[in-house]
Amino acid sequence: MTEALKAPARVGLPALGLLALACAAMVIVHIAVGAKPIAFTTVAQALVAPDPTQFDHAVVRNLRLPRALFAATVGAALAVAGALMQGITRNPLAAPGVLGLTMGASFAVVIGGSLAGLTQVAFVPPLAAGGALFAALLVWAIARAVPGGLTVLTLLLAGAAVSTFLGALITLSQLLDAQNYERLRGWLVGTLSGRSMTVFWVVLPWLAAALAGALLIARQITVMAMGEDVATALGLRTGWLRFWALAIVVTLTACAVALAGPLGFIGLVVPHAVRLIVGSDYRWIIPCALLAGATYLLGVDTLARILIAPREIATGILTAMLGAPLFIWLVWSRA
Template sequence: MIKSNIGKLIGLIVGFLILCLLIWASVVLGLTKVTTQMVIDSFNQFDGSNEHIIIHDTRIPRALIAAAVGASLAIAGTIMQGLTNNPLASPSLFGINAGASFFVVLGISFFGVTSLYSFTWLAFLGAFASSIIVYILGSMGREGLTPIKITLSGAAMAALFSSLTQGMLTLNERALDQVLFWLAGSVQGRSMDILIAVLPYILIGWLSALIIGKQMNVLTMGEDVAKGLGQKTIVVKLLGAIIVVFLAGSSVAVAGPIGFIGIVIPHISRWIVGKDYRWVIPYSGLLGATLLLMADIGARYLIMPAEVPVGVMTAFIGVPFFIYIARRGINE
């Protein structure tokens, strides 16, 4: 664990440099051979060649989308784990991704929605609805909100929304063709337009998460202690929930439901810098972007010339880690 603030700052700088290296690797690596010089020439001397078109229309948007989605999911998971005091909390496990996906598929199947902006708002609506339902179910009973109850509520809602989504796709072949690969979680074939459409919400989510880091530290001491120190805990929780909806909703709108990043990365961040959310949140963003970029690069080579959806790759990485955390006990 890095204890000094100087060491943590140096770690952030090193992490950012590694992230830049992976973005470069994502642009040059793949089925079509691309060199660094080709990338430079595509900006300075664009000639309309196949390689230059692939760089501009496919590789660069894909790399930036993977970085943005990975960072967003990791930060959303970090905020959720802090708000619920639950080490298993994440947008995928708590049904937020599944709810956002359900609303998108609902819009495609019954309302003929095709625009990027409509996808974004449907994903936000689904993320918000599932968050509210899970919170209400997890708060029922004499003991109120507990880690085990909200985990079970989230798992139940994730299963429900996933079942409803699959049922709609079974009845609507056109919608199935449109969203089957998207539902597996993928950044392949995404255009820069869809990233630009959700970028304002992502940036608001990132900045807001950094701002509430200090308040998250107080909240994790316990709600009674936080109230005793004068914190308006309901305001912090509400802001945290809005951040999660913005980040998870944007991510699902762009790349579909990609799981496990929101579970794995916050634990790695806390292992590196401790429990101070002023550092955990930026570290989670960098590490989340790094993990998804690495997974996406690996997905290109696993069964080349075909590709594995990146959501499958993150599942391979995340499932063993999830089992490890679950075995330690969510009440630890």
């Protein structure tokens, strides 16, 4: 068995443990800081033994804890989706946002609400999933059709083209439907502010199933990342693996978009950083990306709330500002 298949427990286990501690600590920090700082001891009391008569406890339980759950969940989903895409395509630049899935999910939610009146929370996840799948298939078809075939460059160009086109259609839809624009204005930028727990409980079963599926196929993704010939020689059914991986990526992206709108570059930044630490074994990359993604978005959302307090920066703006330079560096380094 090759080295890439030998679980690097001496690196992976400590990394997983440290990331778990960092994620737990970041949850506490995320809850404690804000326009009105809350003492860490008060946060702990509110989480362990809440007192409904205490104002700070009510703020923690009803406002800040739900937002922390949203941030951790969305970060984990996008990071794992990015890791899977990079493993399947053997392309470190692959990510739901870069290849158009995020914009496809957003487009379907906007059009479903504007043209079909599907504004209820229950419709958001399936609409987002359908849009993400449509965008993925469209990007793949365009990249295959252009001269030179399916390459890293054609995927990136097709993803950029599809994202730009769908973004333009979203803008046109909002101009023609002012009511829908007001309803989705903050969500389309990517925000964790004022989100309802109702949508969280709607997507949670799908999200949990997709994350479990990602962990179950982690070993096969490691083999696939070695190359098509190696995977086939080892008896891997690459077609089925791509199908299931795409289904998981679409589900994770749809859940993330339903919860927070389009947040860019998390699926690009986090898996790349994790791979530098734990190597190429996806049995470690995926669980570490899950925790690292949650920690990363908790940290970014904390900054979004305090940089210009008492006002907030939309979380999607800050993820783009932080992720875009790394994306440029990755493209430059591969060139």
